[in-house]
Amino acid sequence: MRDAGDIAVGEMERQHLNQVLAIERASFKMPWSRSTFEIDLDSDLTISLVAVQGEIVVGYCVGWILPPYLHIGNLAVAERMRRRGIATTLLRRLLSAGEQGGARLATLEVRPSNEAALALYGRYGFRVVGRRPQYYVPDCEDAIVMARALGGGSAPGREGPGCAIPPMIEPQPFSAGRG
Numbered sequence: 001m002r003d004a005g006d007i008a009v010g011e012m013e014r015q016h017l018n019q020v021l022a023i024e025r026a027s028f029k030m031p032w033s034r035s036t037f038e039i040d041l042d043s044d045l046t047i048s049l050v051a052v053q054g055e056i057v058v059g060y061c062v063g064w065i066l067p068p069y070l071h072i073g074n075l076a077v078a079e080r081m082r083r084r085g086i087a088t089t090l091l092r093r094l095l096s097a098g099e100q101g102g103a104r105l106a107t108l109e110v111r112p113s114n115e116a117a118l119a120l121y122g123r124y125g126f127r128v129v130g131r132r133p134q135y136y137v138p139d140c141e142d143a144i145v146m147a148r149a150l151g152g153g154s155a156p157g158r159e160g161p162g163c164a165i166p167p168m169i170e171p172q173p174f175s176a177g178r179g
């Protein structure tokens with residue numbers, strides 16, 4: 001189903017947090033806490049967006065702009081509203097904001113078992129650039145690291161055009177992720 005026509009995207013505010021947390025808890029094994037979202041709402045480095053249908057929050061995303069990088073920290077859509085292009089709309093807005101903020105490479109981590117997210121990011125031009133062993137808690141699943149050039153560049157490969165893949169996203173043996 002593809003019908004995101006009545007969905008509006010705007011900046012996340014504290015008044016959205018109860019609904020955001022409900023989606024977060026239903027979507028991830030290790031959901032972010034309210035205070036994690038609040039810290040991001042207070043940060044100048046963070047872009048936090050919500051997708052709303054009227055007053056109802058149906059999705060959200062969080063990204064950190066550290067030029068030349070935009071790191072996508074969170075993205076989820078309410079289960080009943082999936083496959084309508086809402087994540088695509090959020091992603092487009094987040095990448096555009098990152099670009100305007102000076103980012104030239106978007107990066108993210110995703111579970112190898114998360115077929116929906118891998119398909120979404122792959123379709124949106126992200127390419128696999130590394131793997132972080134045993135990254136996710138509590139189950140120690142690896143993380144796939146994906147990246148996409150911004151600013152009109154083509155999606156990067158290890159030898160390909162676009163932004164060079166930075167050392168910071170080479171696989172690292174630490175465990176910090178959650179879903």
Ligand SMILES: CC(C)(COP(=O)(O)OP(=O)(O)OC[C@H]1O[C@@H](n2cnc3c(N)ncnc32)[C@H](O)[C@@H]1OP(=O)(O)O)[C@@H](O)C(=O)NCCC(=O)NCCS
Pocket residue numbers: 001002027028075076077078081082083084085086087088089109110111114115116117119120121123179
């Ligand atoms: C991943 C997620 C954000 C996708 O949200 P969504 O709004 O359903 O995504 P979209 O409708 O924009 O999908 C765009 C494309 O991604 C791919 N895709 C999305 N969900 C998919 C699924 N379940 N299976 C296969 N492909 C999928 C498809 O190519 C889809 O296009 P199509 O519907 O025309 O076939 C959503 O499934 C979700 O919230 N999952 C739980 C949280 C999560 O895993 N977040 C990502 C963490 S890295």
